Amino acid sequence: MGTRVIGTSVPRKEGREKVTGRARYVDDLVFPGMLFAVTVRSPLPRGRIRKIHFEGNIPWDEFTVVTAKDTPSKNCVALILEDQPCLAEETVNHPEEPIVLLAHPDKYLLEEARRAVRVEIEPLPPIFTMDDSLARKHVIWGEDNIFKSFHVEKGKVDAVWSSAEFIVEGEYSTGAQEQLYIEPQGMIAQASPEGVTVWGSLQCPYYAHKALVRLFGLPKDKIRVVQTETGGGFGGKEEYPSMIACHAALLAWKSGKPVKMIYDRAEDMVATTKRHPSQTRHRTAVSREGKILAMEIDFTIDGGAYATLSSVVLSRGTIHAAGPYDCPNVRIRSRAVATNSPPHGAFRGFGAPQSVFALERHLDRVAAVVGLAPDELRRRNFIREGQTLAVGQVIRENVDMGRLMDRALDLSGYHAKRKQFREQNSRTAIKKGIGFASFLHGAGFTGSGEEYLASEAAVQATRDGRLQILAGSTEMGQGTNTVFAQIAAETLGLDCEQIEVLQPDTALVPNSGPTVASRTTMIVGKLVESATRKLQQVLFESGLLKPGYNAKDFAAACQQHLDKFGPLRSFCKYEHPPDLHWDDETYQGDAYGAYAWATYVAEVSVDTRTAEVRVEDFVAVQEVGRVINPVLAAGQIEGGVAQGIGFALYENVVWQEGRMINGQMTNYIMPTSMEVPPIRVFFDEIPYDRGPAGAKGIGELPLDGTAPAIANAIANATGVDIVRIPVTPEVLIEMIESVHA
């Protein structure tokens, strides 16, 4: 395809600021007269607040103190529901739930003061496990502890079991995972009767905007949210920043001064959201020939104490639970349950990594029972164009999962290594193994989500011929600024240097929807492309610009147009493709506009003396539509694979009474430069006609397949049936011993 800018690795737009240390993150900003702020949190998982004592040798009159009584309108962090209070008032429902906010100019005194606040709480019986929640040991949320449940039904599952040649059952679980962005959460707020402004590290300015509007009861135009340079998000800065924005704003409101609230690492780890722990049961009927006849899947996630985003995490996990396979009979039942731990939330992959782990691990076990190689079982069941997913979506993409898988297996030397390792392993204490996972990931909001969001983006021309992009989509390292600039530059035939992406500020940019769900490039990028094309069209129609123009002509035309007609701006609003249908009642229809398709192969070595696992090599092959920036795209996959390695092997949240007790980087272990293998990334590019320049979504994909590929490789190396992650040495030793017992 003849593109100039699309498909080239132009350097990151804000890269120069980042490599020189000039990029300004929230903690780098200083406001005159600024106060610092801390949060006093619940020591107990569940109870009734009796009294708050302000003790110690603390000059309390110097402090701004905020409790639930100070909330001007509704005491909630508005999201999908309004069940989560901004500050606990009568009851607490999880450890670390915010109760009191303190602000003072002296950081050190503030810390002493935090420890001098004692909250008297009468304990109530808590729930810590999904099983206890389902059994309604105590009802802690709503009438039945269930935030949301789904039931997806295709064909006649019950008619299959009696005649199937093989029935394979399995149970799988995944642990919580901390997003661990290296920049901790933080906000600065300024407030007066005229309005509230917050600056901070966040993915979704309009989520924080919505929460502040509800909390203060102010008109929308009195609330302003500005994103500062954001040091990683991965979902962890999707919904939680709204809470901190509310807290900082309440203190600013009461004190009349700017207030900076920055979490330290320990607070960030124990108090903010994590990936939902999950439990999945599979029951699969297979014919003698290895054709999957029926899948019955039961999927449960732990939502923590409040609803937050659990319903939508569950939705994505449910839809991805049956994978990229053609199966005539599928039943998926799923639910998100309440427990008395801090709410679990968005984390890259959003429910899919959990259910895909279960499925791809299960299919290796199915293959063994049926007597087929793992690749052969999948090859006989991959979905093709024209076939339907469990939710009834007919695949309209020209997908060839068999070819994609074979490419990945070839690149990794899968077949030869499998044979070689089988021969070697009996003679060595270090066992080697190779395994893979095949999967899909839907881009954009699920079902009617994009229609409901109705996102907007805009572009405007400056007098000197630059094009400015106005979007609520945030840059958090994944490359929004650069990708948007490339899309606009390609459309106009200009260079990226002439495109400027404005800082997301709700006073200036339209609501482009949240920066989540692998939707920014595909959905918002398309709006940027359309708005840019419209602006170009306006210039053509005015006669000021003629096809074949260069940058100078474009600048001259912009200047003349601005002089003659005033601001040159164009908007574009999302229009849902008329052929995509979704029924929220039956949970049937076109779940996503497009899918990314992939096979990932992991090679591992397992030291059977120490039960340590190392990933030695990793091959990631994916079809993601047109790749806009190869370096950025590969960077997304590599980074996602590294997070997936952590999810599979190292990242173990240790819970005690609903609280994370290893909330430090010292004892919560993420991969370092010593742990990551070579990650070899390959793209198969089939342009997607509805994406900008043919692109689809990419961001979340790598989290889905990495962990099951590694688990399958460990199973291949050791013969141990891996049914839960993370596979820490402690877990693996236990598993190895139970095999030999």
Add this chain to the structure above:
Amino acid sequence: MPEPVGKIRVQCEVNGRSMKLEAFPMARLLDALREQAGLTGTKEGCGEGECGACAVELDGKLVNSCLVPVLHAGGARIRTIEGIASGQQLHAVQRAFLTHGGAQCGICTPGMILAALNLLERNPRPTESEIREGLAGNLCRCTGYVKIFESVVEACRDMVR
């Protein structure tokens, strides 16, 4: 009870310029650099010496400034990310990070660039495993380190050229 120790003044050289820092002796060098010297390129990621986002050079050695008391900075030569480029001219390491995707969200980048630079000054032709080891004290959650290794290899080529 001993008298509480008051603030001390230390004289040091930061990015080639003489500077006075005034702080409690056990105050973190990280805070003094950020709050007094206004050098906010040095980041706090964990405050416990695990992540390396606050890495600076102290007398040529790479240190986590969150673990260094101001007291230790007296008479020292300190180099932070702000002292790497020469005016508008980026250093080879910075250039490589920019063109090879070594920086994504950017928060680990200042520390990572100092670690890379420190490695290359000690060892101008590191092997892959020496690069991995040289950067092992700096966590990055975005890149999976692959593009960072590539950036260091490129910088290395550029520097010996």
